[in-house]
């Protein structure tokens with residue numbers, strides 16, 4: 001069984017989303033990193049162009065873009081709700097884990113044939 005997040009926490013002070021996985025791994029995702037990899041059709045379309053800068057966060061009105069809510073979708077994904085109203089990004093656990101920016105995961109080949 002692939003790892004799944006046992007705990008997901010928005011750390012607003014750090015502009016990050018933290019996840020704890022069933023295999024004991026911990027991931028910390030900066031907001032902009034996550035938003036820049038939003039898997040919804042609309043964002044995937046935009047990603048065909050130049051990649052979104054990862055910092056600073058884009059402004060939305062008078063405040064910076066922020067993550068407001070992270071909700072589990074069934075037993076396979078997490079849906080993220082952003083302060084600009086965007087909420088169509090549904091990150092499967094597998095995708096989320098692949099995105100983990102930690103050194104351990106980054107050291108693994110991204111296009112691995114494991115599994």
Ligand SMILES: [Zn+2]
Pocket residue numbers: 038039040041042043044086088089
């Ligand atoms: Zn999106």
Ligand SMILES: [Zn+2]
Pocket residue numbers: 025026027100101102103104105106
């Ligand atoms: Zn990792």
